[in-house]
Every structure is written in structure tokens, then in C-alpha cells.
Amino acid sequence: MTFQVTVQPSGHQFDCEADETVLAAAIRAGIGLPYGCKNGACGSCKGKVVQGAVSHRAHQQRALSEDEKAQGFSLFCCATTAADLVIEAREVGGSSEYPVRKMPSRVLAMEKVAPDVIVLTLQLPANEALAYRAGQYIEFMLRDGKRRSYSMANAPSLDAPLTLHIRYMAGGMFTEHVFNTMKERDILRFEGPHGSFFLREESDKPIVLLASGTGFAPIKALVEHMIHLQSTRPVSLYWGGRRPLDLYMNSLCEQWAATLPNLRYIPVVSHALPDDQWTGRTGFVHAAVLQDLPDLSGHQVYACGAPVVVESAQRDFVERCGLPPEEFFADAFTSEADLHN
Incomplete structure (x- = not known):
């Protein structure tokens, strides 16, 4: 059986099969709902069910709490329906630009x-x-x-x-x-x-790039893309690891900072050992941003790494630094344990 899903406020509509998740149906129809892991672990696809009802497949409690469910929120990556739906979601232009x-x-x-x-x-x-x-x-x-x-x-x-x-x-x-x-x-x-984690090129706001561990991978791609665009937007790159060896491309970042006039690089280590002889910033990487940039009201933030880092950054940057919620873009890396295997 096929049901119709209407997205507010855009008014876009797409068909959803009975055994299909709302997100999968949207991707198939070329509708740009935001998403990350597609496994109910990161929360990037969260939106509101305005009319109709959904059933949720297995997902992480931290991605969608019982309180949020009671308020009508849904994780569209693991939500199925048996009736027509009206949902409220922020759409992302360009996420379906290239064919899967x-x-x-x-x-x-x-x-x-x-x-x-x-x-x-x-x-x-x-x-x-x-x-x-x-x-x-x-x-x-x-x-x-x-x-x-x-x-x-x-x-x-x-x-x-x-x-x-x-x-x-x-x-x-x-x-x-x-x-x-x-x-x-x-x-x-x-x-x-x-995924819907990519540079919003239409903005000219200063950028904070926040990476933990191998969350540096897509951040590296973003920097290379900005170099290709010859972007002049100010960029502050924060990369955090437990020990210095976790910052496995530190020399590349230092090279960027030395050659790109608009880029600052701040490496942060949380659990350095005496043998590491670490003399740089210590503590948690998102806390370093809070110390350096207490006012993020005019910024965009792109964060990637462990879910706890991304979630802490989103909460604190919005609540304490005035970052507009719609200017926080994230890709939370989920482990195999997160995926219920």
C-alpha cells in the first residue's frame, strides 16, 4: 500500500510504501530531508509529525526520547506509516543533487x-x-x-x-x-x-569546523572544497583527540594555517600523557570553542565526530553562545554498537 507524505512548510509531497521508512521514501523522491546515519543513532533526521501517526523501528534513546515522542517528534530514518502523513521538517537543498x-x-x-x-x-x-x-x-x-x-x-x-x-x-x-x-x-x-552534511555555500558567515577523532575526514573534505572555491570566509578549525597521536594529520592542518590567511587551527588534547610532551590546548574540544568564541550568533558550525561531542556542542553552542539552531550542521559518527548489531 502507498501513502502520501506532505512536508511543511514547503508543501512538497511524496509517496511512501507501507514497509518503507519516511526518510527512504523522501530520498527516493528527491526530497531533501536532513539525515546522517540512517540508523536511528544520530538524530539528524528528527522532525515533527503534524498529522497522522508513525511507528518507529529500533533506535537510540538519545536520538529520540520518550518526551520528544510525546511531543510529536519522530526519527524519519526509522519511522514507518500506515496512513497519509503531514510532517514538519527543514529541507536541505542539494542533498539529493547527485544520484545515489x-x-x-x-x-x-x-x-x-x-x-x-x-x-x-x-x-x-x-x-x-x-x-x-x-x-x-x-x-x-x-x-x-x-x-x-x-x-x-x-x-x-x-x-x-x-x-x-x-x-x-x-x-x-x-x-x-x-x-x-x-x-x-x-x-x-x-x-x-x-548525507546532508556539506558546506552551505550561499552563506558568508564565519565558520567553526569542529572535529573529534576520525570526524576529521569530512572536515578535511570541506576545507579542500573551500580552497577550491577560493573562499574568503573566516574559518576556525578545532580538532580534538585523547592524545596527540589521535591528530593523525596535524601537520596538514598546520600547513593550512600557515598558508591560508583566513584559517585558524586549534588542536585540543584531552588525555595527554607526560611522555607526549603536549604543550597545546587541553580538555574537551567543544569547550575550547566556548572559551574562544563565547558569541556564535553570527557563525555557522560544522561538527563531526562522536555523538557525545556533537550533542554537547549543539546544546552548548545554542544555549550558551547564541548560535542559531539552523546554523549547526553535524555528522555524528556512530559505532557498530550504536547500530544494534
Whole structure:
């Protein structure tokens, strides 16, 4: 059975099948609802059900609380319906600009840039290219039907093989394979591009880029894209890790800061050891932004990394620094534990 979904305030409409999530139906119809993980873990796709009712598949409590459900909020990535719906959601222009494709790729290179981080380089078939926006991600399709998501770490303007930053997770089905058994020339299948995390080019506001761990990957792509655009917007790049070795491309960021007049780079380490001889900023990375930029009312923020970092940043930047909620853009990296596997 097919039901009609109407989006307010745009008035856009699309069809949704009975066994289909609202987000999947919107993507299929080219309607740009915001989203991130598509697994009920990050909360990026949260909106309000104005008319009708939805049922939710498994999701994280932190992404949608019982109180929010009672107020009519929904996670559209795991919401299905058995009737016509009217929903309220902020639409994102450009998120469906490029077609989602299933493609094979060959492992071109694997470079261990930290004890627990590999930069994976993928070669696409000859005469094929993946059209995407800097900041978006792909999903690897695994043999058991499960998927794993990773952001492209290079801007499409570079016209280079895709690079991804893979952090090792003990017991993780995909990362155990990457770190222990994967070889160059192996074939991987993926689908993409996905996600609504990308630069809003129509704005001229100063930008805060906030990354934790391998959340640096899409942030790196955004910086490269701004270099390509010859953007003159002021950029403050904050990258946080537990120890200095977690900032596995620190020298690249220092190079950007030295050569790009509009970019500041602030590395932050939360759990440095005496042997690290760390003399830079310490503590949590989003707290460093609070210290440096107490007024964010005229900024845009792009945050990527662990959900707890993204959630803390969104809450504190809006409540304490006056950041307009619609100017906070995020991609919360979810682990395999977050995905109910």
C-alpha cells in the first residue's frame, strides 16, 4: 500500500510504501530531508509529525526520547506509516543533487597513519566517477546485508581516488577485516553518496569546523572544497583527540594555517600523557570553542565526530553562545554498537 507524505512548510509531497521508512521514501523522491546515519543513532533526521501517526523501528534513546515522542517528534530514518502523513521538517537543498549509485571499487592503498587509523584509498572502475558533495559519505555493502558508513575525506574537485579514514574498533566486523585481513586490490562494493552534511555555500558567515577523532575526514573534505572555491570566509578549525597521536594529520592542518590567511587551527588534547610532551590546548574540544568564541550568533558550525561531542556542542553552542539552531550542521559518527548489531 502507498501513502502520501506532505512536508511543511514547503508543501512538497511524496509517496511512501507501507514497509518503507519516511526518510527512504523522501530520498527516493528527491526530497531533501536532513539525515546522517540512517540508523536511528544520530538524530539528524528528527522532525515533527503534524498529522497522522508513525511507528518507529529500533533506535537510540538519545536520538529520540520518550518526551520528544510525546511531543510529536519522530526519527524519519526509522519511522514507518500506515496512513497519509503531514510532517514538519527543514529541507536541505542539494542533498539529493547527485544520484545515489551502487558501485564496485578496488583497494588501491592502505596507509596506517596512527596505531588505530588507516587511510583507505579506493580506485573506481575506469571511466567512472562518483559525483558527491564534500562532507557526504558512502555505505559499504557487506555480505550479510549489513552496511558500514564512512565519509569521503577528499573533496570531489581534486579528481582523485576516494580516501576514507577508518578507525579500528575491537570486535567490529568491518574494521577487523580492514586492519587484519584486507589486502590491496581487494574489491569492495558501496552505495552513495549519502548525507546532508556539506558546506552551505550561499552563506558568508564565519565558520567553526569542529572535529573529534576520525570526524576529521569530512572536515578535511570541506576545507579542500573551500580552497577550491577560493573562499574568503573566516574559518576556525578545532580538532580534538585523547592524545596527540589521535591528530593523525596535524601537520596538514598546520600547513593550512600557515598558508591560508583566513584559517585558524586549534588542536585540543584531552588525555595527554607526560611522555607526549603536549604543550597545546587541553580538555574537551567543544569547550575550547566556548572559551574562544563565547558569541556564535553570527557563525555557522560544522561538527563531526562522536555523538557525545556533537550533542554537547549543539546544546552548548545554542544555549550558551547564541548560535542559531539552523546554523549547526553535524555528522555524528556512530559505532557498530550504536547500530544494534
